[in-house]
Amino acid sequence: MTATATIHQSEQCLLRPGNTNCGGCGMSVGLTMLGRALAEAGDTCTLVIPACCGIVTAGAFPTTSYGVPTIATTFASSPAVASGVETIRNLNDEPGHVICWAGDGGTYDIGLATLSAAAERNENIIYICYDNEIYGNTGGQRSSATPAGARTSTTPQGKAENKKDIMSIMAAHRIPYAATLSIAHPDDFAHKISTALSIEGMRFLLLHSPCPTGWKSEPEDSVKLVRLAVSSGLFPLYEVYDGVTYRVNVEPDGTDPAEYFLRQRRFDDEEIDLNATRRDCSDRTQRLQALATQYPPD
Amino acid sequence: MPVEVITGNHAAGYALSVAGEANRTARGVACGIYPITPQTEIVEYVARFPFSKGRVVPVESEHSAMAVSMGASMSGARAFTASSANGLAYMAENIMVTGYYRLPIVMVAVNRTLGPPWNIWADQGDTLMLRDFAWLQFYCENNQEVLDTTLLAFRLAEDRRVLLPVLTCMDAFIVSHTQTETALPEQDKVDRFLPDLDLPHRMHYDEARTLGGLAWPHEELSMRLEIDEAMKRVPDVYQECRKSFTEIFGRDPGDLIQTFATDDAELVLVTSGTMATTAREVVRQRRAAGEKIGLVKLKMYRPFPEAVLRDACQSATRVAVLDRNYAAGSGGIFWQDTRAAFQGHRDDVLIQNYLTGLCGGDVTPAVIDDILADLTSRSEAGNPVWMGIETGEKTRQ
Numbered sequence: 067m068t069a070t071a072t073i074h075q076s077e078q079c080l081l082r083p084g085n086t087n088c089g090g091c092g093m094s095v096g097l098t099m100l101g102r103a104l105a106e107a108g109d110t111c112t113l114v115i116p117a118c119c120g121i122v123t124a125g126a127f128p129t130t131s132y133g134v135p136t137i138a139t140t141f142a143s144s145p146a147v148a149s150g151v152e153t154i155r156n157l158n159d160e161p162g163h164v165i166c167w168a169g170d171g172g173t174y175d176i177g178l179a180t181l182s183a184a185a186e187r188n189e190n191i192i193y194i195c196y197d198n199e200i201y202g203n204t205g206g207q208r209s210s211a212t213p214a215g216a217r218t219s220t221t222p223q224g225k226a227e228n229k230k231d232i233m234s235i236m237a238a239h240r241i242p243y244a245a246t247l248s249i250a251h252p253d254d255f256a257h258k259i260s261t262a263l264s265i266e267g268m269r270f271l272l273l274h275s276p277c278p279t280g281w282k283s284e285p286e287d288s289v290k291l292v293r294l295a296v297s298s299g300l301f302p303l304y305e306v307y308d309g310v311t312y313r314v315n316v317e318p319d320g321t322d323p324a325e326y327f328l329r330q331r332r333f334d335d336e337e338i339d340l341n342a343t344r345r346d347c348s349d350r351t352q353r354l355q356a357l358a359t360q361y362p363p364d
Numbered sequence: 365m366p367v368e369v370i371t372g373n374h375a376a377g378y379a380l381s382v383a384g385e386a387n388r389t390a391r392g393v394a395c396g397i398y399p400i401t402p403q404t405e406i407v408e409y410v411a412r413f414p415f416s417k418g419r420v421v422p423v424e425s426e427h428s429a430m431a432v433s434m435g436a437s438m439s440g441a442r443a444f445t446a447s448s449a450n451g452l453a454y455m456a457e458n459i460m461v462t463g464y465y466r467l468p469i470v471m472v473a474v475n476r477t478l479g480p481p482w483n484i485w486a487d488q489g490d491t492l493m494l495r496d497f498a499w500l501q502f503y504c505e506n507n508q509e510v511l512d513t514t515l516l517a518f519r520l521a522e523d524r525r526v527l528l529p530v531l532t533c534m535d536a537f538i539v540s541h542t543q544t545e546t547a548l549p550e551q552d553k554v555d556r557f558l559p560d561l562d563l564p565h566r567m568h569y570d571e572a573r574t575l576g577g578l579a580w581p582h583e584e585l586s587m588r589l590e591i592d593e594a595m596k597r598v599p600d601v602y603q604e605c606r607k608s609f610t611e612i613f614g615r616d617p618g619d620l621i622q623t624f625a626t627d628d629a630e631l632v633l634v635t636s637g638t639m640a641t642t643a644r645e646v647v648r649q650r651r652a653a654g655e656k657i658g659l660v661k662l663k664m665y666r667p668f669p670e671a672v673l674r675d676a677c678q679s680a681t682r683v684a685v686l687d688r689n690y691a692a693g694s695g696g697i698f699w700q701d702t703r704a705a706f707q708g709h710r711d712d713v714l715i716q717n718y719l720t721g722l723c724g725g726d727v728t729p730a731v732i733d734d735i736l737a738d739l740t741s742r743s744e745a746g747n748p749v750w751m752g753i754e755t756g757e758k759t760r761q
Binding site for chain 2: 110112114121122124125126127128130132133134135136137138139140142143146147148149150151152153154155157158160161162179180182183187
């Protein structure tokens with residue numbers, strides 16, 4: 067009735083070799099980095115995963131690519147199921163963390179109410195959104211995380227609307243910890259996982275997750291692309307504590323975002339307003355720096 | 365055993381709470397809760413209960429209420445929730461998942477009309493919409509039956525031969541908000557009746573098991589077959605649970621179908637819920653007047669008790685199925701199953717459907733009289749008959 071391979075976590079990595087994920091998949095690298103950070107901390111986890119590439123990653127019954135206990139939930143339900151799992155873990159004094167691993171569709175769109183409620187209750191769970199800015203598992207439809215200008219199968223002319231600022235939404239819940247992650251910055255990634263593991267309550271982590279299939283980019287460019295996103299200020303790396311104090315972890319260095327767009331065929335070079343994008347990057351960087359200066363963590 | 369004058373909702377809240385408390389010596393209890401009229405008092409009761417090892421999580425929707433209970437159940441805890449009408453419709457996806465995950469969650473549903481238009485009164489269409497989701501379904505007639513059936517539901521759901529969730533249903537307001545004398549079993553007796561839950565496929569924090577990933581058609585097919593086999597074992601397991609319940613609590617929680625004066629009955633009324641109370645009284649009076657008439661109350665709807673229903677109607681030539689529900693484009697849902705149960709076994713029986721009490725209408729003795737008058741005047745069965753239509757004649761073939 068369920069996959070029943072019983073293997074102790076200490077003997078296994080979180081994402082086992084031999085999974086069938088796409089080359090250049092940011093989520094797969096993120097899972098590996100998460101597994102490494104947990105191992106480093108000598109910690110374990112249960113993964114709670116809604117409908118998304120993350121659960122397809124598990125592979126077909128009776129095998130599984132996950133070296134940790136993993137629960138598949140309905141699309142909108144992962145933070146609520148995780149609340150139940152964590153409740154019983156806590157009542158029985160068991161070790162390990164309950165981690166939701168969800169895509170942007172399950173986070174920004176269909177699961178937002180569930181996530182908001184879990185954050186408002188300050189559930190003791192770690193929620194990681196691997197944001198590939200698209201419904202990847204269904205073949206590339208727009209989500210509210212898709213950036214303006216990106217062509218998807220449901221926005222063939224390019225998306226007209228801006229990407230939703232999920233970090234601000236989560237910070238507004240005054241949760242203990244919210245932070246952004248990039249696979250181009252593994253040390254920062256590991257440090258933030260370790261920080262999240264040391265904090266109680268709701269922790270939200272947003273991973274910029276390249277998807278060559280959806281982004282129409284080359285798999286070998288994945289790390290380069292998300293590095294460009296950090297250095298240009300498109301996807302800044304920062305932390306928010308209690309929704310109040312801010313720390314910028316990697317200062318954008320003024321890199322021009324143009325290359326980020328040119329290397330992805332989801333963007334129409336003719337249509338992208340690079341000057342507006344440059345202004346956005348600079349505004350975002352300044353705003354974050356101002357917050358970090360005015361409201362630094364203790 | 366203390367007897368108190370309480371509502372059906374209070375009875376349900378009490379049963380869910382003491383059942384949850386009984387698992388304090390195992391992995392505890394947790395549930396998600398969300399209000400909706402007319403079941404709100406159930407979750408309010410649960411929220412007030414001082415669980416020794418448990419947590420009640422007030423969430424933002426019915427969908428998440430079931431999700432929290434699923435997470436708790438997958439972790440091996442006892443779990444339950446309650447809902448009604450549109451709340452059940454909103455929760456539906458996770459109700460289905462609970463069934464296919466084989467999680468022994470118990471839910472109390474107060475049967476309320478699905479809107480629009482807005483209507484808070486009794487109609488079974490909400491829970492019957494969920495009939496194919498691998499849940500057991502029980503329809504209760506009064507407060508005591510709600511309490512007893514809810515307690516029994518945990519024992520039945522958690523039995524390894526079953527491992528399926530159970531829905532206990534009661535009519536809105538007629539049961540949920542009506543106070544009657546109800547015996548409330550003490551915690552120590554409930555502890556004896558409900559052993560510690562040991563869910564065989566629960567998650568363990570140190571086991572790399574993936575619950576609910578991809579399965580190929582032939583794998584999933586055998587899982588569906590396992591559900592079918594479990595469903596077929598339900599009647600026998602129910603009787604074992606019933607016997608144990610009677611021994612511990614000194615009260616019979618009732619059979620899967622409950623008959624009244626059916627032995628030599630030529631006419632049989634097939635009913636459920638509170639309609640059965642009224643219909644039984646009519647049957648009693650008519651029996652006294654010498655009419656060969658009987659009554660079947662279907663307590664269990666899923667799995668559908670085909671064989672016992674046929675047995676109960678052995679002497680019948682005419683059967684009236686009273687449905688407080690309507691499947692658009694077809695007819696009453698109990699009627700569909702009743703016809704299927706008779707087909708190929710008793711094709712000589714005239715089975716006529718009466719849609720009555722829909723959308724909160726009253727099913728009075730006069731309505732039952734009208735139904736019997738129609739049934740006896742027929743030479744053959746026809747389309748479902750709509751009772752209580754005020755603007756014109758009854759629709760009939």
